[in-house]
Structures are given as structure tokens and as C-alpha cells.
Amino acid sequence: MPKKVIAIDGPAGAGKSTVARQVAKRLNYLYIDTGAMYRALTLKALKMHIPLTDWDLLTKLAQETKIELLSKNDKIIVICDGQDVSEEIRKPEVSQNVSLVALIPGVREKMVEAQRQMAKKGGVVMDGRDIATVVLPQADCKVFLTASVEERALRRYKELVEKGYQEPLDKVKEDIYRRDLLDKEREVGPLMQSPDAVLIDSTGLSIETVVEKILSLCGEGE
Ligand code: DC
DSSP states (O other): OOOOEEEEEOOTTSSHHHHHHHHHHHHTOEEEEHHHHHHHHHHHHHHTTOOTTOHHHHHHHHHHOOEEEEEETTEEEEEETTEEOTTGGGSHHHHHHHHHHTTOHHHHHHHHHHHHHHHTTSOEEEEESSIIIIIOTTOSEEEEEEOOHHHHHHHHHHHHHHTTOOOOHHHHHHHHHHHHHHHHHOSSSOSOOOTTSEEEEOTTOOHHHHHHHHHHHTTOOO
């Protein structure tokens, strides 16, 4: 069977990465977490104290930065300029600032180009905000995964607690709300459901249920 291209878009905390990783595992496909790429660049910019309002400098930074996504024992390893930043890119400081970097057209252009390159051979599950609309409009299967803002905030809060970060739930919810707004309202590659994508609301659904739904949508169910 020819290998497919599966696009999963949706807002922060909808469970995209967990679900996409499992779909990829079941099909023996490559999982590409595009959010991790924007996060890696944001982390680098923060470390270099670059003002996130300096679009020219950040575009140049994106052009000079090498971001690689590797798969190791079911985990995604994010390498930025040769350094493993997989853990650091999940820090609250990065989450709070990444949407400002993802706004920049020159940054998006560089990321989209790299993402298309990674998907060239097929057999990929890619998740993000603009995958079905901009990056891979020819994808074989398109899903828009969402959940209520309360549930998304609770999921992110639990993830942060597990990683040892202390953030009040209200603050996590406020950050998610703010990030959604920035992601939806930007001019280039905004967060939106592609007209040919299938909407899945994962509120109250288990990960397994969502994974099965996506596999059957893609004609790969049992
Ligand atoms: O999926 P995530 O929370 O790790 O994504 C981090 C940020 O990156 C998100 O707030 C918006 C941005 N992003 C984007 O603009 N386009 C993508 N394809 C993926 C992520």
C-alpha cells in the first residue's frame, strides 16, 4: 500500500501530539511535531535575548538555525544547532512566547519549507496549526482536533505538574486562551479548520478512541 500523508491541526492542548504519535506508531509512519520547531527557535531567541518584536532579526535567525526532529524509543528528540532541547522547549517561558515568534511570515516560510521537505516521501503524520491548509494541502487525510478550553487547560496543567513546573491552573488556562487568539488571528498560516478536514472534538474521549477514529478516517482502521 502506498504510504499516506496525515495532517492533524488544532489548538493548544487538544491532544494532537499524543494522538499523532500513536497514529504514526500504529502505521509505522514518521511523526513530525511542527510546534516543536517553532518552540526550538523561540528558545534560541530567548537565550540570545533577541526582542521578539524584531521580525527581521528573527527571520534571519530562522534561516541560520538548524532544527532536526529525531525519533528515539517512541520519543521525539528535538535538536537545535546540534543541541538536544527536547525538554527545555516545553518550559512555560517558551509556551508563553512561542506564538509571537510563529506570527512572523519569514519564520513561517522557513519552517514550512523544512516541513514539506520532511514529508516528501510520504508515510508521515504531521501535527500543527496550518498543516492541512498551508504545509501539506495535498494530504490524504486531514483532521482538525479540538476540545473544550477547560479540558485543554487541565491536560496542559497535568503535563506541567508531571514535568515539575508549578503553574496555577487559571494561569495555564489564560495562556492557552491568549495563544489560541494569537494563532487564530495572525495573517500568515492562521489556526483554522481546512474545509476538507474532519472535525474531532476530543472532550471526554479517551486517546484510544481518538486514535481509532483517525485510523478509520484514513482507511487504516481494523
Ligand atoms: O503545538 P504546540 O503547542 O507545541 O505549538 C507551539 C506554538 O507553535 C503554537 O502556539 C503555535 C505555533 N505553531 C504554529 O504556528 N504552526 C504550527 N504548524 C505549529 C505550531
